Amino acid sequence: MSERLGYRATHFTTIATWRRWWPLAVSEFLHLFRSKWGVAVFCVCLLPFVVRMFVLMIWFGVVEFGGLRSHLAGRAEMFLRWNPTQPHFYVEAVVQTFPGLPLLVLLTATVTAGAIARDRTTNALELLWTRGITPLGYLTAKFVGAFAVLASVTVGTPLVLWLFATLVAEDWQLLGDTVAFLPGLLLGLLAVTAAWTAICVLISSLAANSSQAIVTWCILMVGSSAVANVTAAVFRSPDMKSWASVWDAGAVVAREMAGVSTRGAPFVPATLVLGGLVLVLVIVASRRLSVRGALG
Amino acid sequence: MTARLDGVTVRYGERVAVADIDLDFPVGICGLLGRNGAGKSSILKAMLGLVRPAAGRVQVLDVPADAPGTVLRERVGYMPERDAHLPRASGFEMVALLGRLSGMPRRDAWRRAHEALYLVGLEEERYRSVATYSAGMRQKAKLAAALVHDPEVLFLDEPTNGLDPAGRSEMLELIRQLGKEHGKSIVLSTHILQDVESVCDHVIVLEAGRVVVRGALADVTRSAGQEFGFEVAPVDLTLPAKFGDGVVVREHSEGRYTATLEPGVAPGCVFAAGAALGGAVRRFGQVRRSLESTFLASVAGHAAARGAAAPTVGESLGDRPSRQESDS
Numbered sequence: 001m002s003e004r005l006g007y008r009a010t011h012f013t014t015i016a017t018w019r020r021w022w023p024l025a026v027s028e029f030l031h032l033f034r035s036k037w038g039v040a041v042f043c044v045c046l047l048p049f050v051v052r053m054f055v056l057m058i059w060f061g062v063v064e065f066g067g068l069r070s071h072l073a074g075r076a077e078m079f080l081r082w083n084p085t086q087p088h089f090y091v092e093a094v095v096q097t098f099p100g101l102p103l104l105v106l107l108t109a110t111v112t113a114g115a116i117a118r119d120r121t122t123n124a125l126e127l128l129w130t131r132g133i134t135p136l137g138y139l140t141a142k143f144v145g146a147f148a149v150l151a152s153v154t155v156g157t158p159l160v161l162w163l164f165a166t167l168v169a170e171d172w173q174l175l176g177d178t179v180a181f182l183p184g185l186l187l188g189l190l191a192v193t194a195a196w197t198a199i200c201v202l203i204s205s206l207a208a209n210s211s212q213a214i215v216t217w218c219i220l221m222v223g224s225s226a227v228a229n230v231t232a233a234v235f236r237s238p239d240m241k242s243w244a245s246v247w248d249a250g251a252v253v254a255r256e257m258a259g260v261s262t263r264g265a266p267f268v269p270a271t272l273v274l275g276g277l278v279l280v281l282v283i284v285a286s287r288r289l290s291v292r293g294a295l296g
Numbered sequence: 297m298t299a300r301l302d303g304v305t306v307r308y309g310e311r312v313a314v315a316d317i318d319l320d321f322p323v324g325i326c327g328l329l330g331r332n333g334a335g336k337s338s339i340l341k342a343m344l345g346l347v348r349p350a351a352g353r354v355q356v357l358d359v360p361a362d363a364p365g366t367v368l369r370e371r372v373g374y375m376p377e378r379d380a381h382l383p384r385a386s387g388f389e390m391v392a393l394l395g396r397l398s399g400m401p402r403r404d405a406w407r408r409a410h411e412a413l414y415l416v417g418l419e420e421e422r423y424r425s426v427a428t429y430s431a432g433m434r435q436k437a438k439l440a441a442a443l444v445h446d447p448e449v450l451f452l453d454e455p456t457n458g459l460d461p462a463g464r465s466e467m468l469e470l471i472r473q474l475g476k477e478h479g480k481s482i483v484l485s486t487h488i489l490q491d492v493e494s495v496c497d498h499v500i501v502l503e504a505g506r507v508v509v510r511g512a513l514a515d516v517t518r519s520a521g522q523e524f525g526f527e528v529a530p531v532d533l534t535l536p537a538k539f540g541d542g543v544v545v546r547e548h549s550e551g552r553y554t555a556t557l558e559p560g561v562a563p564g565c566v567f568a569a570g571a572a573l574g575g576a577v578r579r580f581g582q583v584r585r586s587l588e589s590t591f592l593a594s595v596a597g598h599a600a601a602r603g604a605a606a607p608t609v610g611e612s613l614g615d616r617p618s619r620q621e622s623d624s
Contacts, residue, residue, distance in 0.1 A: 007415055007443070007473065007474060007477075007478050008411060009446055009478070010404065010408055010411075010445075010446045011446075012399075012400050012401060012404040013401065014370060014399035014400075015396075015399050015400070015401055017366050017399070020366075020396070020397050020399065023393055023396040023397065023402070024393065024397065027382070027385070027389070027393055031383075031384060034384045035384065114383075118383045119382075119383065121383075122379075122380065122381055122382070122383050122427075123376065123378045123379060123380035123381075124380060124381065124382045124383065126346075126376045126378065126380050127376065127380045127381075127382070127394060127438075127441065128394075128397065129346060130344055130346065130369055130372070130374040130376075131369060131394055131397035131398050132366030132369040132370060132397065132398060132399065133397050
């Protein structure tokens with residue numbers, strides 16, 4: 001081995017400690033695309049976007065589809081979620097009960113649930129801790145990498161839809177109609193994506209392996225919805241259904257910030273549910289994600 | 297001095313892994329020897345700042361092991377005992393990423409990752425996923441990762457685990473080369489005595505979290521008492537089993553003897569005894585013990601003092617064959 005190429009000393013200018021989590025974040029971003037399964041899940045999650053892109057082309061007459069354009073235009077108020085001048089068109093691509101939310105849950109599980117659990121399984125944490133990256137830096141890298149993947153779907157696709165709609169529209173009227181709600185829409189989607197990513201990353205830091213993390217995440221999403229329904233029935237408070245579950249709270253926050261009416265849905269409790277859950281998980285994970293924990 | 301431990305105690309809950317030890321790791325290649333659970337890995341982890349000692353102080357390269365930030369870790373390379381790799385990463389990606397996390401700019405980390413993987417003999421496999429590597433290849437990848445940022449000190453925890461004989465020999469040769477030719481200080485933690493004998497300048501033997509033997513390898517393997525080996529001429533000359541005051545003689549084979557002299561007895565009495573019988577003593581020299589016998593004797597002595605069972609040869613060596621004592 002040593003006969004092939006002798007050892008050589010090297011000299012380099014050390015980069016600042018606070019910048020070192022960036023390569024790990026990039027690695028985390030690319031991780032999904034290293035497997036066929038990951039790419040397949042990512043492509044499936046783009047389906048609502050593809051459908052809306054098709055609708056856009058019909059709406060603006062790029063393609064003809066059996067008079068569907070006049071049908072949609074004539075009943076624009078009825079089909080808000082298919083009307084590109086309305087925020088529903090963009091936000092529902094992500095948070096509609098089907099297929100948007102289930103796909104997002106699937107993508108989050110695929111991208112994020114294993115982020116830290118798999119490093120624990122392969123003892124990568126022991127390698128990383130001896131490299132001068134702190135648990136906080138590590139957590140930041142995992143969060144940013146996973147967030148970038150998820151945001152490319154949840155925020156990137158509505159943005160691309162809007163750009164496409166603006167460019168193919170016959171005049172600049174669409175731009176005037178939509179530019180008012182666009183910042184709130186993007187911020188809302190960013191906030192929900194960030195909250196879900198944080199929750200899933202933190203669950204991953206608590207789980208022993210990827211499978212456990214995925215199952216826990218799914219149980220949290222579906223289970224909290226079931227608990228919210230039961231609690232709402234017990235306390236006779238229908239509103240509770242839409243904020244007491246992680247699933248619905250995300251949808252409420254995104255819709256509210258996008259300016260989409262949700263019949264007086266409780267934005268503040270929903271935000272508190274998401275924020276509170278992140279906070280609790282941060283406290284629990286900070287104990288679990290210690291150097292000593294990584295060493296077993 | 298590579299590292300210094302002052303009164304260090306490491307505990308895992310109620311269990312004491314390292315008990316109040318004072319240690320200096322000299323410059324050069326130092327073997328940290330001991331049975332499983334003797335405290336070798338705990339000492340390495342304490343020196344890396346991965347484990348906070350319950351008591352005492354640890355310094356590596358004159359920097360406290362618990363120094364904040366990355367001051368120390370940039371200067372130290374660590375090869376863990378356990379199988380460890382980054383999931384779905386190729387050998388090159390893993391080594392380059394760990395280099396970047398050690399503070400290397402991307403271009404330097406990439407160049408250096410190629411060099412390190414060439415050095416350990418993984419140049420053909422560097423773009424393959426580490427998950428598909430054999431156990432030996434993973435050991436080499438871990439060594440490449442430990443070397444990528446050109447550290448001053450290397451902590452190698454059981455580096456020859458899982459290697460075939462040729463791979464083991466190559467690994468030891470590389471360690472020797474790094475230590476002797478490139479001035480790296482290396483702490484080699486192992487339970488394989490032959491690895492220590494073949495590359496180390498110094499040895500520290502641990503047992504139950506305590507140091508039982510330490511020193512230069514040559515000093516440690518020198519017999520504790522005055523034990524000498526010699527030959528007589530003519531070969532049929534028969535020496536008595538005891539003669540003079542405090543000289544005990546054992547015959548090994550025809551004409552070959554070992555004499556154990558009590559303190560204060562001059563070796564000249566052996567020559568005089570040979571001459572008195574009408575013969576001569578030749579090839580007279582101090583007996584040098586093997587590291588194995590030193591290890592067994594010291595650990596057995598420590599175990600006896602604690603009232604515990606002494607290790608057997610198999611326990612001390614794992615799967616390695618035992619070696620005979622050799623005369624110098």
